[in-house]
Amino acid sequence: METLTRNQxxxxxxxxxxxxxxxAYTILSNVQKKGIKAPPQVYRALDKLIEMGKIHKIESxxxxxxxxxxxxxxxxxxxFSICESCEEVTEISNSKISKYLSNFAEKAGxxxxxxxxxxxxxxxxxx
Amino acid sequence: METLTRNQxxxxxxxxxxxxxxxAYTILSNVQKKGIKAPPQVYRALDKLIEMGKIHKIESxxxxxxxxxxxxxxxxxxxFSICESCEEVTEISNSKISKYLSNFAEKAGxxxxxxxxxxxxxxxxxx
DNA sequence: TTACATAATGTTATTTTATAACAATAAACT
DNA sequence: AGTTTATTGTTATAAAATAACATTATGTAA
Numbered sequence: 354m355e356t357l358t359r360n361q362x363x364x365x366x367x368x369x370x371x372x373x374x375x376x377a378y379t380i381l382s383n384v385q386k387k388g389i390k391a392p393p394q395v396y397r398a399l400d401k402l403i404e405m406g407k408i409h410k411i412e413s414x415x416x417x418x419x420x421x422x423x424x425x426x427x428x429x430x431x432x433f434s435i436c437e438s439c440e441e442v443t444e445i446s447n448s449k450i451s452k453y454l455s456n457f458a459e460k461a462g463x464x465x466x467x468x469x470x471x472x473x474x475x476x477x478x479x480x
Numbered sequence: 481m482e483t484l485t486r487n488q489x490x491x492x493x494x495x496x497x498x499x500x501x502x503x504a505y506t507i508l509s510n511v512q513k514k515g516i517k518a519p520p521q522v523y524r525a526l527d528k529l530i531e532m533g534k535i536h537k538i539e540s541x542x543x544x545x546x547x548x549x550x551x552x553x554x555x556x557x558x559x560f561s562i563c564e565s566c567e568e569v570t571e572i573s574n575s576k577i578s579k580y581l582s583n584f585a586e587k588a589g590x591x592x593x594x595x596x597x598x599x600x601x602x603x604x605x606x607x
Numbered sequence: 608t609t610a611c612a613t614a615a616t617g618t619t620a621t622t623t624t625a626t627a628a629c630a631a632t633a634a635a636c637t
Numbered sequence: 638a639g640t641t642t643a644t645t646g647t648t649a650t651a652a653a654a655t656a657a658c659a660t661t662a663t664g665t666a667a
Contacts, residue, residue: 412539
């Protein structure tokens with residue numbers, strides 16, 4: 354179990370507290386009172402947290418969310434559903450999807466390391 | 481069958497000719513001799529071409545590729561495999577994946593409109 | 608055809624997202 | 638303690654995308 358550095362912990366705390374994906378510069382403005390002053394400090398922390406699987410990047414939004422799946426301490430397969438109305442992002446932790454896709458990748462002749470899947474539509478509330 | 485405007489056609493031609501995903505500013509520098517001078521012109525063409533399903537955006541790379549799947553004239557479900565060594569990007573047009581994932585989304589209670597899936601790993605050549 | 612609406616374009620400036628480069632500290636190792 | 642390695646702080650800049658608005662082209666209906 355890796356221990357976090359000060360900056361990593363500060364950034365992770367903000368993301369954990371948030372109910373929605375946060376952008377890097379939003380994070381920055383929220384941690385400036387804690388002494389993190391410049392973008393590279395935020396991006397470096399984000400990079401490490403992603404490596405550790407503590408957070409994920411929502412590529413279509415350039416935003417970052419806490420991993421909601423306690424078992425994924427290495428980020429190798431991520432899936433999200435994204436509501437186009439309320440912007441809610443939910444991590445899908447479905448072992449069937451994961452198995453299905455890993456299997457598919459192998460059959461396709463690819464030495465697969467990870468995947469990212471993003472669903473777009475309307476969530477239960479919004480539809 | 482929609483007809484393309486001049487700018488859309490110019491941008492599509494460049495992307496079609498390329499064997500790899502192109503970034504917006506790479507496209508721009510390649511079409512300046514044809515009279516497209518500024519980023520908004522490129523981005524507007526890209527947006528329309530995506531709407532039409534002629535091209536797709538590789539979110540993890542901020543790059544654009546021609547649709548390799550002649551049947552997808554509306555871009556609602558895309559899947560790619562991306563080689564982390566040679567950067568080759570291949571569109572996966574597998575109706576099974578598509579069916580499986582659509583099905584999954586529906587069961588999850590989401591009114592699903594589209595998805596984007598990106599696999600990362602090593603392609604056949606590189607592994 | 609002419610008038611009106613709609614869409615596409617051209618252009619400048621700016622915003623947003625991300626990284627390069629390098630000096631300064633701190634942590635881990637032998 | 639001295640050396641290596643990782644992390645931090647900082648400034649500047651690069652890369653990606655959009656806002657805003659004036660202009661031109663295209664479609665449509667009287």
